[in-house]
Amino acid sequence: MNRERISIYDSRPGMAIAESIYNEFGAVVIIEGTILDRQTIDRIEGMGVLEIEVVTEKETKSNDSEDLDSRYRQNVKDISDIMNDLREGLALDMQKINKIADTISSGLYSHDDIVGKLSRHVDPDEYINTHSINVSVLAMTLGKWMGCSEDTVRNLILAGLLHDIGKSKIPLEVINKPEGLDPKEFVLIEQHPKYAFEILEDVDGIDNEVLLGILTHHEREDGSGYPLGITSEKINLIGKILAIVDIFDAMTSERHYRKKQSPFEVFKQMQNDSFGRLHPVILNKFVKNMAQSYMGAVASLTNGQRGQIVFINNNKNSKPIININGELVDLSLESGLKIESIVIKNKIL
Ligand SMILES: [Fe+2]
Known part of the structure; x- marks a missing residue:
């Protein structure tokens, strides 16, 4: 926990007390962790306490923070360029993908950053690109929590980055449609894992597990997913992990048609609504560690x-x-x- 000693006159409602405050008899008057409100500040002041310890945000030098932000923006732009190239019929730039994968693999972005500070600047128009980076980071994190091998973690990073590239084969007006899709458009969107498979199957350096994971990231354990409607035993580990982190990022991100939701609300909804559809052990590992x-x-x-x-x-x-x-x-x-x-x-x- 990072803490800072500040004058009571600089304290503000909403700050958290990092150290309990005692009265002259040694009894705790304000317990550590208390969130200040106007009344509590007045009370502390009235006790003659002039300095208090408060919790501060993670100590990050502003330069580091700017660096992180600009690297994220660059990676998002790289994904956007890759999608545009594919739309124009150009080949997939695997060198660029591997460079982004190296950045993610270096641990530059944590799952905290994805749900927290990086998400503050995200434009809903950019969702398809930020989502690829976010899913990649979250898939890597969940893979590590599950004790996956280094090779599998690398595959998870790549699969996260590439999982939605099939959307490059779908008209932008359908992808960016803010309101509900009509049945024909739904059918088209549901083909994107297949389109991704077609783009990637002849690309050098893509492991079969990555291909299968991308193809199955919308399949569900009980066969209720798409495009194939296959069940648990035919969905590989990468597909099962992607399914979970894909839903989590979609629900915690700002979208045109709804506001982003708190991670705790999303945990609840994922556990309730996805019963039988997402792999229970992997979902439990994810929710427990994230929470x-x-x-x-x-x-x-x-x-x-x-x-x-x-x-x-x-x-x-x-x-x-x-x-x-x-x-x-x-x-x-x-x-x-x-x-x-x-x-x-x-x-x-
Ligand atoms: Fe998808």
């Missing part, structure tokens, strides 16, 4: 309050316990109360 990475984060709730995530029960990953001004609120017991967004992402180390 745990939000320990210590400050969340904004649907009732307007803010609090720090202090406990995540593995059986109720989408409903953590939140410390709101020293009071512990268990979201699993509050049916109407949800996490609306993550305000500050901090880990308790």
